[in-house]
Amino acid sequence: MSVIKIRRLRAEDYPELVHLWLRAGLSFKPKGRDSHEAVTKQMEENPDFFLGAFHDGRLIGAVIVSSDMRKGWINRLAVHPDYRRRGVAKALVAEAEKVLRQKGIRIFCALVENSNLASKRLFKACGYVEHRNIVYFSKRDSDEV
Numbered sequence: 001m002s003v004i005k006i007r008r009l010r011a012e013d014y015p016e017l018v019h020l021w022l023r024a025g026l027s028f029k030p031k032g033r034d035s036h037e038a039v040t041k042q043m044e045e046n047p048d049f050f051l052g053a054f055h056d057g058r059l060i061g062a063v064i065v066s067s068d069m070r071k072g073w074i075n076r077l078a079v080h081p082d083y084r085r086r087g088v089a090k091a092l093v094a095e096a097e098k099v100l101r102q103k104g105i106r107i108f109c110a111l112v113e114n115s116n117l118a119s120k121r122l123f124k125a126c127g128y129v130e131h132r133n134i135v136y137f138s139k140r141d142s143d144e145v
């Protein structure tokens with residue numbers, strides 16, 4: 001089997017990225033922050049924050065990095081079901097941390113649904129500590145954002 005390569009995602013990868021999210025079972029906000037327009041803008045502003053894992057030119061894994069300047073966040077980690085348990089997510093998390101370290105970030109975080117055992121185990125395997133005493137609060141201008 002040929003090698004899996006990680007590279008920055010570009011605007012033209014958007015259709016494949018959406019396909020991967022849906023195939024991986026991630027939620028998708030087509031009118032909000034996941035719209036073509038929104039993602040293209042985010043990519044333009046932070047070209048190194050969108051990473052994809054490719055096998056034979058096909059997108060089989062992806063992650064979106066974000067930074068609030070104090071901490072770095074690992075978002076939307078997704079691996080195609082046919083490529084799981086091969087270390088793709090681990091490699092994407094390592095690459096995401098590398099991008100954040102280059103920006104001076106030293107704390108890496110992820111929000112994971114409590115029922116998502118695969119993701120919780122993955123982050124533990126990557127050295128992340130689970131904080132059971134923290135509850136996530138958010139406020140949204142609409143359900144679509």
Ligand SMILES: CC(C)(COP(=O)(O)OP(=O)(O)OC[C@H]1O[C@@H](n2cnc3c(N)ncnc32)[C@H](O)[C@@H]1OP(=O)(O)O)[C@@H](O)C(=O)NCCC(=O)NCCS
Binds near residue numbers: 025
């Ligand atoms: C979670 C997810 C990204 C993991 O991707 P992956 O490429 O299969 O993960 P890796 O192969 O890098 O796994 C590395 C380690 O994480 C742990 N792990 C990953 N998936 C696991 C699972 N289903 N069950 C138990 N442990 C798991 C294991 O320790 C694994 O090492 P091992 O295979 O040597 O035992 C993938 O299952 C996925 O896309 N899920 C749906 C989308 C999702 O929930 N994303 C996370 C949002 S926070």
